[in-house]
Amino acid sequence: MPNPTAAMLVIGDEILSGRTRDSNMHYLAQELTHKGIDLKEVRVVSDDRDAIIGAVKALAETKDHVFTSGGIGPTHDDITAECIAAAFGVGITIRDDARALLAAHYDRQGVEFNAARQRMARIPDGATLIENPVSIAPGFTLENVHVMAGVPAVFQAMVASVLPGLVGGAPLLSQSLRIMQGEGLIAGPLSDLAADFPELSIGSYPFQRDGIYGANVVIRGADGAQVDAAMARLSRLFPE
Amino acid sequence: MPNPTAAMLVIGDEILSGRTRDSNMHYLAQELTHKGIDLKEVRVVSDDRDAIIGAVKALAETKDHVFTSGGIGPTHDDITAECIAAAFGVGITIRDDARALLAAHYDRQGVEFNAARQRMARIPDGATLIENPVSIAPGFTLENVHVMAGVPAVFQAMVASVLPGLVGGAPLLSQSLRIMQGEGLIAGPLSDLAADFPELSIGSYPFQRDGIYGANVVIRGADGAQVDAAMARLSRLFPE
Numbered sequence: 001m002p003n004p005t006a007a008m009l010v011i012g013d014e015i016l017s018g019r020t021r022d023s024n025m026h027y028l029a030q031e032l033t034h035k036g037i038d039l040k041e042v043r044v045v046s047d048d049r050d051a052i053i054g055a056v057k058a059l060a061e062t063k064d065h066v067f068t069s070g071g072i073g074p075t076h077d078d079i080t081a082e083c084i085a086a087a088f089g090v091g092i093t094i095r096d097d098a099r100a101l102l103a104a105h106y107d108r109q110g111v112e113f114n115a116a117r118q119r120m121a122r123i124p125d126g127a128t129l130i131e132n133p134v135s136i137a138p139g140f141t142l143e144n145v146h147v148m149a150g151v152p153a154v155f156q157a158m159v160a161s162v163l164p165g166l167v168g169g170a171p172l173l174s175q176s177l178r179i180m181q182g183e184g185l186i187a188g189p190l191s192d193l194a195a196d197f198p199e200l201s202i203g204s205y206p207f208q209r210d211g212i213y214g215a216n217v218v219i220r221g222a223d224g225a226q227v228d229a230a231m232a233r234l235s236r237l238f239p240e
Numbered sequence: 241m242p243n244p245t246a247a248m249l250v251i252g253d254e255i256l257s258g259r260t261r262d263s264n265m266h267y268l269a270q271e272l273t274h275k276g277i278d279l280k281e282v283r284v285v286s287d288d289r290d291a292i293i294g295a296v297k298a299l300a301e302t303k304d305h306v307f308t309s310g311g312i313g314p315t316h317d318d319i320t321a322e323c324i325a326a327a328f329g330v331g332i333t334i335r336d337d338a339r340a341l342l343a344a345h346y347d348r349q350g351v352e353f354n355a356a357r358q359r360m361a362r363i364p365d366g367a368t369l370i371e372n373p374v375s376i377a378p379g380f381t382l383e384n385v386h387v388m389a390g391v392p393a394v395f396q397a398m399v400a401s402v403l404p405g406l407v408g409g410a411p412l413l414s415q416s417l418r419i420m421q422g423e424g425l426i427a428g429p430l431s432d433l434a435a436d437f438p439e440l441s442i443g444s445y446p447f448q449r450d451g452i453y454g455a456n457v458v459i460r461g462a463d464g465a466q467v468d469a470a471m472a473r474l475s476r477l478f479p480e
Contacts, residue, residue: 013443016279017412018269019458020445025284029258039256041291042284044265047443051281074424075444075455076431106424116427135448151446172257184314184346187356191316203253203287204315205260206391208375215315218259 003038003169003222007059010044011052011070011080012150024069024155031159036169036222037065047071052083060087060145065166067159070150072139074116081140084147085124095123098138105136131161170222175231179238182206182213189237190217197230199223243278243409243462247299250284251292251310251320252390264309264395271399276409276462277305287311292323300327300385305406307399310390312379314356321380324387325364335363338378345376371401410462415471419478422446422453429477430457437470439463 008028014020025042032039040063045051052071059066071080085092098121106113120137123129130139130148134157139148141162148158179186183206194202200221207214219230248268254260265282272279280303285291292311299306311320325332338361346353360377363369370379370388374397379388381402388398419426423446434442440461447454459470 013441013460014445014458015265016269016282017414017460018266018271018273018279019414021263021266023261025255026258026261029256031258033258039258040286042256042282044282046280047441073444073446074427076427076434077441077443111422111424114424114428116431117424119427120424151448153448174257174259182351184351184354184357184360187314187316187359188354191356194316201253201287201317203317204313205254206313208391208393218254220253220257 001169003036003172004064004167005040006032006037006065006067007041007043007063008039009052009055009059009066009068010042010150011047011068012044013046013077015044016046023152024150027152027156028067028069028159031163033172035163035166036171037166038169038172047077047079049079049083049086052080053087056084056087056145060143064144066145067162068145068147069155072120072137072147072149074119074137078119080147081122081124084142084145087145088124088142090125090142092122092124094118094121098123098129101129101136101138130158133157133161172220172222173224173227174218174220175227176216176218177231177234177238178214178216180212180214181238183215186215186217186238193230193234193237196233197221197226200226200230202230241409243276243412244304244407245280246272246277246305246307247280247303248282249292249295249299249306249308250282250390251287251308252284253286253317255284256286263392264390267392267396268307268309268399271403273412275403275406276411277406278409278412287317287319289319289323289326292320293327296324296327296385300383304384306385307402308385308387309395312360312377312387312389314359314377318359320387321362321364324382324385327385328364328382330365330382332362332364334358334361338363338369341369341376341378370398373397373401412460412462413464413467414458414460415467416456416458417471417474417478418454418456420452420454421478423455426455426457426478430474433470433473433477436473437461437466440466440470442470 127140367380367382
C-alpha cells in the first residue's frame with residue numbers, strides 16, 4: 001500500500017518579502033519522512049484571502065493531509081482560520097472549549113482576556129482542536145487540513161500534538177555516499193543503477209568546495225534490503 | 241502601475257524529504273523585493289515530470305515571471321529542462337552555443353566532455369541562455385520562465401545574470417518596530433492603524449523569548465511618506 005501523501009501551506013507575507021527565513025518547512029519535512037507520510041508539495045502564499053482559499057482547496061482535494069503554518073494569531077493580518085472555514089463552506093465562531101482554555105491561561109497570567117485575544121478562540125464549525133502547550137491558543141484540524149501557528153516553537157509543539165494521531169506508512173529509508181568526482185563523471189553509472197532499481201529514488205546533489213567538485217548520492221526507498229543492495233553496488237562503482 | 245508579479249518553483253526531492261534545507265527561496269525573495277518585483281507564491285515539488293509541468297503551467301499563466309531552481313545538472317534525476325520544454329510544447333535539443341561554452345570549459349580543465357555533460361547543453365527551442373560564471377553550464381529563459389540551478393552559489397550567480405534585464409517596479413519599503421508586549425494587547429490599535437492606511441501592508445510577527453512576549457511590527461509599502469507617517473503613529477502608540 002502506498003504511503004499517505006501530504007502537502008504543506010506556509011502563509012505569510014514575511015516569507016515572500018524575504019524578511020523572515022521559513023524554518024517550518026524543513027522541520028515538517030523531516031517529521032513526515034520519519035512518520036512515513038510522503039510530503040509531495042509545499043506552497044507559500046501571502047496573507048491574501050483568495051490566495052489562501054485557493055491553495056487550501058487545491059491541496060486538500062489532491063493530498064491525504066494538508067498542514068498549514070501561520071496566520072492564526074490575534075492581529076488583523078491573521079486570517080487563516082476564516083479562510084479555512086470559507087474553503088470548506090462552514091461557519092466560524094468563538095468556541096466555548098477554546099475560549100475556556102485561553103481564559104484560564106490569561107487568568108493565570110493576570111492579563112486581560114480582551115477582544116483581540118478572544119479572536120484566537122474562533123474555530124470553524126466541525127473542527128477538532130490541536131493542543132498548544134507553548135502558548136495555549138489552539139490550532140485545529142478541519143477535514144484533512146491541520147492548521148497550526150507560524151512561530152517555530154509553537155508550530156513544532158503542534159506537529160507533536162497532531163502526528164501521533166495520524167496513520168503513517170513505511171518510513172522512507174535513505175543512505176548516502178559522498179563521491180569526490182564531478183557529476184558529469186558519475187551520471188552514466190548512476191543512470192544505470194537507477195534503471196536497475198526502479199522502486200528506489202536515487203538522487204545526486206552536487207557541491208563545489210575550494211574548487212573541488214563532488215556529489216552526495218542519496219538512495220531512498222521503503223525496502224531496506226533494496227537500499228542496501230543498491231548502496232553496495234554504488235560503493236563498488238566508486239571506491240574511496 | 242502595479243509592480244510586476246513573480247512566482248518561484250523549487251524542484252527537488254531532497255527539500256521535500258527534509259534532507260536539505262532550501263536557501264534559494266529566501267535569497268530570491270530578498271532580491272525581488274529590492275528590484276520591485278512582487279513574489280506572490282512559491283511552490284516546492286518533487287523530481288516528478290507531471291508535478292513540474294503542472295506547476296510551471298499554472299504559475300506561468302498567472303504571474304509575470306516564474307523563477308525555477310534545481311534539476312538542470314547532468315544526472316538522470318535532472319529533468320527540469322525537458323519538463324519546461326513540454327510545458328510550452330516546444331522541442332529540446334543540444335544547442336551549439338551551449339555546447340561550445342561547455343566544451344571550452346572542460347577543455348580548459350582537461351576533462352572529457354562526455355555524454356552526461358553534453359546533456360547540460362540541452363536547451364528548449366526558442367530559449368535564451370542565462371550566464372553561469374560559477375560552473376559554466378547555462379540556465380535559460382523560455383517565455384516568462386527563468387530556469388536556474390539548485391546549488392546556491394550557482395543559483396545566486398544566475399539570479400545576478402537575469403535580474404538586470406527585467407523591468408522592476410517600486411521597491412517595497414519597510415520599517416519595523418519591536419514592541420515588548422503580547423500581540424493580544426497591540427492587536428486593537430494595529431487593526432485601526434491598518435484601516436487608516438489601506439495602501440500599506442502592516443504585519444505583526446510575534447516572538448517569545450525567556451518567557452517574555454513581544455512582536456515585530458513591520459509596515460511595508462511603495463510610498464515612503466505613507467510608511468513614515470504610519471510608523472510615526474505606531475511609535476507614538478507604543479513608546480519604548
